[in-house]
Amino acid sequence: MRKSTRWVLGAIALALLAAACSPDASQSSLEPAGPYADTVDDLFTPVFWVAVGVFVLVEGALLWFVIRYRHRRTRTDVPPQIHGNTRLEIGWTILPAVILAGVAVPTVATIFDLAREPSGGNVMQIDVLGHQWWWEFDYPDLQINTANELHIPVNTPVYLSLCAAGSGYEAQPAPNECQADLPVPAGLGLSVIHSFWVPELAGKQDVVPGRTNTVWIEADRPGTYEGQCAEFCGLSHAYMRFHVVAHEADEFDAWVRGQQAEAASASGPAAQGQEVFAANCIQCHSVNGLTDDAGEPVIGAIQGPNLTHLMSRECFAGCIFETNTDNLTRWVSDAPSLKPGSLMPSGLNELGLTPRQVDAVVAYLETLE
């Protein structure tokens, strides 16, 4: 008993310690990089150590009693029949209550702190839409719409409105506030609950159909922060990842200018791809600035991700693939085989594209920088 118990307890302690110092985890709530996550971490850390203290004391008492009062072969008498002690009972009712009250005070303060809407002139407003299974980011003030990669300036509070996109029962359109300006809310798939989570920047906030939740994030330093849907949302829940990219102010401005630009008309081999795209892909995707042979604008639908600047994003399809030729070719050829339940039809099997047409489309997509 004794020795092995120590081993087990030691292993638990080691595991918890390892949690504090595993720098290789890239999506870790233990490495906060912004004021929201810092606040949570500053609250969790002392509570964690209080819990460790209680753990050591109580498990220590258990271990000590178990060793001290173990049966010895020579013993024949029955131990004294102690039925209880009211003072002790009152003591160990009140003491934990006091400790918990001590934990409750900063907890409550922090709850209200984090729930406040960020104020100040530089607050940035972004709409976040959860789709099955990708994230859409819409910057209403900047006229930017992108997917899977949320770009923000550092040291700027960013206020996010969270909406669930997609349809309700019997494929009826389910309105949401983030798409209030659209005549018909856009989105394939079902409007279901998601949860927006970038552990290094903030805690989770659920994305609930019929509600508009809000959460604010802020990054202290430039970098890419990984995030992921944290509420089970169907078949490819695991494949609903995203990046938050924090830029210095001037870099961010450059990014904004790049995103606001329209796509140029393709030439060379990509031009054929542009035709295939205009014929097959615009039922769901749009590319700002796309024109047909006559130079007339082609308005694509916004059910799927806006692809105007696809190549500026490091990842696509719920951030499960790096954006490169190989991955795009595989994806356009047969998306459902790569991502279970994907609502992007298979290019080869469902849209009837030839491999050559797929290559052309990918060549066109690669011009969308």
Place this chain on the structure above:
Amino acid sequence: MASVSVPGERGRWLTRRPASTTGFWSWITTVDHKRIGILYGVTAFAFFLIGGSEALFIRLQLARPDQNLISAETYNEFFTMHGVTMIFLVVMPLSSAFFNYLIPLQIGARDVAFPRLNAYSYWVFLFGGLFIYSSFALGGAPNGGWFGYAPLSTAEAGNNMLFYATGLIIVGVASTVSAINLAVTIINMRAPGMTMFRMPVFIWMGLVVQFLLAFSLPIITVGLFEMLFDRRFGTHFFDPAAGGDPVLWQHLFWLFGHPEVYILILPAMGIVSEVLPVFARKPLFGYQFVVFSGIAIGFIGFGVWAHHMFAVGLGPVANTAFGISTMIIAVPTGVKIFNWLGTLWKGDIRFTPPMLFSIGFIAQFIVGGLSGVTHAVVPADYQQTDTYYIVAHFHYVLVGGAIFGLFAGIYYWWPKIFGRMLPDRWGKVNFWILAIGFNLTFAPMHVLGLQGMPRRIHSYPESLGLTFWNTAATLGAFIIALGVLQFLIMAISSFMRPKDAPADPWDARTLEWTTGSPPPPHNFDEIPEVHALDDFWHRKYAETKTGRVVPVPAGGADQAVPGGVHATRGEREMEHEPHGIHMPGPSYWPFVSALGFPLIGYGVVFSPWPIVAGAAIVLIGLYGWALEPSAE
């Protein structure tokens, strides 16, 4: 054969009551609470093996990053069914097994208040469980999580979640019926002299659990019916586009779901409160406080549900209220732990397998309790919720706690139930395998969760740096599997030895040890009269004026147990021939009536006609039941 009661005469045209006391039909028709307890236990253990296998597939899939051993679809079915199975088809019925077997024995009764209703509970539960599992063969098992969040569960086509909603309603019927039956039994059928505060703590916890069931099951039933209405009758309870609200489901589910947590853990707490005093050879420290803290947990347990919903966006006021109520419930839970420690203090502790499992329960439950308090720190929970940190937390409570407690119960009462001892040494080995496997599986999940691993993902990329602890957890899961396999071999091979367990092998304190191992069908030749808490102990030991405990003088103990404490079963049977004890007769009707439920279920899922057939069978069963001749 002379029948005196009127319903008996009128009922004769329907059927005779079954008469067999051995063999297959005796088990189908039994109304003996002990046999029903065994049926519950065996069935729950079978489901435990199935739910455990699902867990092994989950762990295999997650052992390495980017694996595709099972598809996302299968994975989602497996984690959903793992949860549904372990909660509704394992821990609840395993607790029911102990309640059924032990409540009458511990309160000095011959059976439960409504023996046929008791059989009915079991058969409805069994058919409900089989109904849910039949979904694997009928187009897909439930795949929306055991929590079945709308609108994912209601808007998706496919029968998966219909099986979930219908199956849980059926299983809920079983639990509701059983809850009322057992509560009535505890309140009305106690032996003379057994006042409420002379009841064993296990009985108290049983009483609290029955009330929790009776009050919480209707809430999820409402939710499940609304889910079915949305799917079948075009209502829009959870569809925001038509004015419904998905959060309504969450409130209904967790207003049931949190009391459910206590439904799962209180029986194990009761078992541990029985085992610790016996092997520390001291009474339970602070009996009244353990009882009252259990009752307090039952009450407060209805006021903490929204701590499952801190990230839903209920607002800071609601989050504060539920954060604080969650902290408050930690207080009575702590009281229990301190009293168990007090029981060990100055004891004479014997490390039998049941005692090891009980000590393991305390050690592991402390971890689960402390991580639970960190969830009450609401902002911290914004990070923790829906991650593996939560998975670690509730497995520490429900496996390290509930399952270890139930294993303590299995080892402790095995000789009483089957008349055979489980081998002491192998039992200890079993404890260590399970404890090591359990901690290796679930301790790393604390780390994984804090490092950003969400729950319910069938795959994770290597770049997240989560591989090491996932591999460790998978290794641990297979050590648990090894432990369960070893237990199974040990348990089965115990039947190869003769029934040699004495009536009171542990020198225990409660009434079930005063009768044979296994007890006769009528439990007690003579209904015991109770004079104190731990009555049986006081019949065996007296305290001198100086406070020393001495055995009751020669002959005293032998009066307590028919044939003497250490007599074998054969000797007792020779001495005591039960005569003139009226026991309820077996019946076909609970089985028949329960048979209609899965048919109704298939009707709800597929097409209406089986509903008519199923309802007819239920009705015929109930009429047969009502008109059955009374037992001779």
